[in-house]
Amino acid sequence: AWAIRFDxxxxxxxxxLAVVEAVRAHTAALIRRLPEExxxxxxxxxxxxxxxxxxxxxxxxxxxxxxxxxxxxxxxAWQARGDPGSTPR
Numbered sequence: 055a056w057a058i059r060f061d062x063x064x065x066x067x068x069x070x071l072a073v074v075e076a077v078r079a080h081t082a083a084l085i086r087r088l089p090e091e092x093x094x095x096x097x098x099x100x101x102x103x104x105x106x107x108x109x110x111x112x113x114x115x116x117x118x119x120x121x122x123x124x125x126x127x128x129x130x131a132w133q134a135r136g137d138p139g140s141t142p143r
Contacts, residue, residue: 057128074118081114
């Protein structure tokens, strides 16, 4: 529903990939600048409880892969429906 509502099919793929690349580059720079003591700190996440920088990094590392699998499943489902509009532009 989200992709339909915001017409993701109508957005240029190159722009979306450039955004992902820019965000990842920014985050990599942030991680490189973290002082060593930052990795030993922990906080409390409202849903998952104890939360460390390493916890965040593990989740962040898997995030794009999770979305890629979601996109692949959605694309397969749309193509299986055979709708004329189901092929990405």
